[in-house]
Amino acid sequence: MLLPVRINDCGLADYPSGGRLGPRRLADYEILWIERGECRWEFGGQVRICRPGSVLLCTPGMRDVWVWDAEQTTRHGFVHFDFTEPCDVDLPLSRDCPANDVLRPLLRHAVSLAGLDTPETDRLAATALSQALTWYASGRLAPRSDVAAADVHPVILRALRVLGRYW
Secondary structure (H helix, E strand, C coil): CCCCCEEEEEEEEEEEEEEEEEEECCCCCCEEEEEECCCEEEEECEEECCCEEEEEEEEECCCCEEEECCHHHHHEEEEEECCCCCCCCCCEEEEEEECCCHHHHHHHHHHHHEEEHHHHHHHHHHHHHHHHHHHHHHHHCCCCCCCCCCHHHHHHHHHHHHHHHCC
16 A cells, blocks of 8 residues: 655755754654765754664654764755655654665655656656655565575576576
8 A cells, every 4th residue: 555645855965074954843754864974863852873774754843953974975865745644654763774675765766756847757756755655664674585496486487597598
């Protein structure tokens, strides 16, 4: 089931070393992920150190401050969004993704589609964000790596053997 979302703004942002953002108060949801550098996220009396692979969720009304890496430029991707109808989904404030996660590629895909700014690509971007949020909520951030050969259809195994002769 797709979550009912609308993207308000999105993109990639670079912050100079030692930079700071905030305090700010959010009017909508924001999911963001760290691509390069580190940062400190301060909110509600809590502090989280965020590194590449960190995915974070800011919620409407949240007041936060970001302190960017003192040694290098910090790059992060972000999507501001709203739910278009009531939605009963438990979204944690942060997740740490493994190297082979599906979450960040889906978020990058949503950003690239939204940047095309047509009704069709806006719909596809919202679908990609919905899929990303579903993975984020589930905590299953990477595809299964324990699929045994017995779980793969015999036709696929034969095709792989044939292709293997040519590659």
